Each structure stands twice: as structure tokens, then as C-alpha cells.
Amino acid sequence: MSAPATLAWFAAHELRLVWRDWFSMMTAGKRKSLRAAALALLAFVAFMHFMALLALRNVTDPGLNPDKTTLVVVTGSALLAWSLMISQAMESVTRAFYTRADLDLILSSPIAARKVFAVRILTMALGTVVMAALLAGPFIHVLAIRHGPHWLAAYGVVVSMGAAAAALAVALTVLLFRTIGPKRTRLIAQIVAAVIGAAFVIGLQVAAILSQGTISRFAFLTSEAVVARAPDAGSIVWWPARAMLGDIDALAAVAAVCFSLLAAAILFFSARFGEHAIAAAGVDQGRGRQARAAAFRGASPRQALRRKEWTLLRRDLWLVSQTLMQILYLLPPALLLWRSYGDGSGLFVVLTPVLVMSAGQLAGGLAWLAISGEDAPDLVATAPVPAGFLVRAKVEGVLGAVAIVFAPLLAAIALVAPLQAAVAAGGMAIAVIAATMIQLWFRNQAKRSQFRRRHTSSRVATFAEAFSSIAWAATAALAASESSLALAPAAIGILVLLVAREISPRKG
């Protein structure tokens, strides 16, 4: 064991906390054996390998001298992964500032804050790398088995990119602290993190729509126009791609740059991290925002509940950003709709599953907030109204919010293709009701602030919600193209609901 108050000792402490946090997340906070968690992880890894095999079945080995098109595609994919890493690292940094309960203890201890936060930044980098390796690993393994061990160099790139992502996340968050202050940083950093995570995918789709008239990212990346405008194959820009393909010199250069960035972030920012953490701790101690002083509006219990749900949602910008982030993914289809408006109803068949899927996912999030994320459960439970009535009022609140978000898009489609709009509306209604029912069956009282962790409270509910939305999206897509095959995914959707209901703790 290392001596107390040394960097190694503190690193061991941090790793223990990270491990327990991760373990608790994997087991949804329930007491499960290490063996059960390991088995679940193994099942996930096996599933990811299967997905990688499917995804890479047609990929040929470009070797160590790839053409420009390959370099563009590999770099595009790496940038996509990197944007997700930066997003995850920013979330970690924000959490370290605002939600770590041990900051008071650490900052009041006689250990130099610089040391403590240097270790903490390193731990965040490690967390980012482990998560990225877990997701990218299966793809690397499949490529290494099929095309040779040189593909294992991609692991080096993943680790380096993780280090650079952590460095960039620390720099960005500290920059936000200095420019907009601790109170706004809490919200903005999380929105920026989510936007960075989604921006690259959406950006590529938008570029694909504008240039190619298609939503496919790969069609855009491999298009002649993009390849022709990309730098020459010998350019430094392609070093990360070359490193992934097994070029050891490129890998050394990429690793050197990325780890230098991490070292610089630790050197420049660890000393100030403590000051920012103290500033962040004081955020909640200020005066709350004023609201207009209107007179009481008469309301039935149902109206009061609906109004309360909408007010809470409207006022919590962080929750709005988390919940509506899925709406960002509607941007490309909306753009496609706008670009091709009036071209015929065939296009709307493509949009239907996107709308249904988004509506289902949005409803799942909102239903969790309304049903499980009740901050005053005792008050609502002691109100003189039947329990079923409360649930119905909350569900109405969810349906209303989803309708407000999607109605304009549906109305626009209805003007050009009424049948497709009707099919999309029907699919959305079913997906929304299904997601809400799953949340009802798996409801588990929690604070609204735990929204981000809602997926870990019941993995069955999370998967059921996702599979249900996918099934109803497929049903709607096939129904929109007037195919009788729509019955097959519909049957799967019903089966998912039946199974979820059967294994849920609360039936009915």
C-alpha cells in the first residue's frame, strides 16, 4: 500500500471511488455479486462483437497505404468517436465541480489541492478511455482478427484520443467558468457537452442532405466532392487515421500530441480547479429567481398537476436540454423535408420512422420525469384524490408536451401527404403510449435531478422502451409504404410490451 497523502495513495482512493460508482451504475444500485455484474458485462461485450461482425462484414483491409477515400472515412469515424469522448469528459468535469460530495473534505485537508485535482483530471481521462475502449474494442478485435494485428494500433489511438478529450473538456469547462461564471456554467457546460456529442453526427447528415440530397453520412464522406477537396494523402491531417490502420510512426506522433495536451491541462488547470470547485459550491446559496406575482388561478386537481408538470419542465433548462436533445436529431429530417418539400410522398416514408422513434424516446424521458421524478411524492400521495387519477393527470401532461413538440412537423407533412401524416401520427401515438406504459410499470421514486441516471435504475425498462420505439418506428415506416409486412414489427412491439408488463414490478 502506498504512503498516505502521496499522488499514488490519492490515485488509489480515486480509482476505488470510480470503480464503486461504475459498479453501482452497472448493477443499478442494487446489491449484486461481482460475478453477476461480470456476466452482464461479458454478455454486453459479446453482443457488441456480434454487432461489429455485422457492421464490418463488407470492409476490406486498406493496408498501410490507404487511398484518400479510406482516410476520409476513417478520420470521419474517429472524429465522431472523439466528439462523443469530449462530450463524456465534459460531463465528468462538470460532475467533478458540482456534485462530488467530498470536495469540502479534500479542500479543507492539508494536501495540496493541485495534487488532488491533477489525479482527478487523470481519473476522468481514464474513465473516458475505458468507456471508449469498451465500445470501440469489439470493432478493433473484429478488424484485427480478419485483417491482421496491425489494427490493434487503433487501441493506441483510442487511448490518445481519450487523453486529448479529457484535456479539451477541462480547458472548455474552465473557460466557461471564467467567462460566464459558475452558475451558468453548470447548465451551459452540460448543454455544450450534449451538443458536441450530437453535433458531428448531425453536421455530417446536414452536409449530406445539402450536397447529396441523402441523409447517409457515408454517402457524403465517400462522395467525389468531399474526397476531391480533402488534403493530399500525405497530409498531417491523416495521421490519426494512419495510426489507426497500424502506422507506428503516426501512432507515436498522435500519442505524443494528445498526452502533451493532457499534461498541459493538468499543469495549467489543476491549481485553479479547487477555486472553481469552491465557486461552484456556492451556486445554490444565492437567491432564487423571481417569478411573476399573479393571482391564484382556480384549478381542479388534474389541471393543477398538469400545470405543475409543465411549469417545472419549462423552468428547468437543464432538464429541457437533456429531454429535448433527442429533438436535435430531428434537425436533419426536418431539413430534408424542407429541401424536398412537395417532391412527392415517397420522402415522407423515410421521415415516418424518425418521427415515431423520436416521439417514443421523448415520451419515455418525460414520462419518467412526471411519474418517477416527483420531488414531493408525499404531498401528492396524501392529496385527496384516487391514486389512478394522479397517474392519469401526469400522463396527460406528458402527452400534451409531446404533442406540442411534434404537431408543427406533422401539420407540415399533412399538407403535402395526408396519408403519411396520419400513419406517422398513429405510429407516434402508439410509441408514446407504449413508452409511457413502460415507465408506469417500472416506476421507481427518484429525484428529478437523477434524470441522467434513469437508464440505470431499470435496464429492462430502458431496453423495453428502446425496442418498443424501434418496433413501432418500423411498423409505421412499412405502413406508410403500404406494405402488409408492417404487421410483423407491430407484433414484435406488442410482444415487447407484454414481456415488459409480465416482468415489471407493477402490473396494470
Place this chain on the structure above:
Amino acid sequence: MKTRPPSPLALELRGLVKRFDRPAVDGLDLCVKRGEFYALVGPNGAGKTTTLRMVAGLLKPDAGSISIAGIDALRDPVAAKRLMAWISDEPMIYDKLTPFEYLEFVAGLWRVDATVAETRARELLGWLGLSPHAHERCEGFSKGMRQKVALAGALVHEPTVIILDEPLTGLDAGSARQVKGVLGERVRAGGTVIMTTHILEVAERLADRIGIIASGRLIAEGTLEELRGQVGKSDFTLEDTFLALVAKDGAKEAAAA
């Protein structure tokens, strides 16, 4: 049609039982009269909170009956809840609502007329010293302020029976005095207050009667004088009396085991 005279009892518990991995409440019988300030005291884990959560309709008893002002709370929970207010030690309010909006929401849940509710809300906010913060969101409020908002919410629908679980925990002296003042006022106006507390001095000063609960059973009950009489020491404080009664019960249980 003959109408039943209103029950003289605000709360009547008969043979109340709740088991978790062990019996938390074990055949409890308890009666609280209308217009009474009743304090339920007992050691940690004695079953005080479990009892009150069952009364408030937040937990289902395994056996026994609960009657609120003559209404069977297990058979007609909605009617019973209409007469009741519940406040826990951890004030549960909405950070993104202002106290004014919170009271408007509670009034909606209890179907109180908007004009009447608003007048009451303004009065309550004034009594509790919350008027200057009535239109600020609760997110920056201290524990004391949050507890006062929760109390105002409990009183805005004019409940007949107010049930409080450790309402003074974590409050500063000024806030505690305001809360005690408002509760005393309610009792003087004919309301019934049933409260658990660890602060025996509060029970001694405010309560008309005190119930001592241990191992899920009521081991003693009465005014402070009556409780002193049970231990045979007229100069004992409530703390001395409480400790003596709990020790006596513990010894009796040990002997029975």
C-alpha cells in the same frame, strides 16, 4: 336521514400492525381527541414515523384500523385525506416553484376555491415570515425556509388533523419558534396536531398529551403530570420520565424473553 354526530376523536388507531423484516408497529392502539396537541415520542426505530406514515396513507398497515375524525381511512382514503395534512422532517417542495405557486398547487389538489386559498396563502406566508420571498423560486432556500413553505402548504387547505414527523429538525431557534407559534394557533382554533419529536422540551411545552412508543407499542400516555405519576417522581423532567419509562419497558421485555 339521520346524520351521525361528529366523532370526538380526531384519530383512532386500533390494533395497528406493520412488519418489515421485524415488527415496526406491533398492535398499536392510540386515540387523539379533537383540538388536542399530541406528541409521540420514543427512541430511534420505535415505530413513530411508520405509524404516522400509515395514518397519512403513505404506508398500508398489515392489520388494524385507522379512523380520522370518524372516517375509516383504509376504506375511504380520499375522504380521510381531505381532512389531513402531512409534513415530514425532510421538506418536500419543488425547487422550481415559488412558495406562492406551491401553495396554489396544493390548493388545486385539495380543491380549495382560488380566492379563499389565495387569501389564506398570503396570511400564512406573512405569519411564517415568507412574504418577502413569496415570488422567489425555492431552489436557494435554507432548510428552515423550505420547512416553512411545506408547513404553509399543509395549512392552506385548513386541515382538521395535522400530522408532523419531526418538523423542527434542523431549524434555527427563530424558525422553530415561528413553526411552533403557527401550530399552537391551529390548536387554539380547534385543529388537531399530532407530531413526533426528538426534542422533548418541545413536547413538554406544547403538547396537551404525550404518548411514549417503544418497539412499536404505546408504553405510556398522558399529560406530563400523569407520566411522572407512572414513574413515581413528581420532580422529573420529561427527559427523565421518558428515559425511566423506556428503561422500565426494556427491562420488562428482557424479563419476558
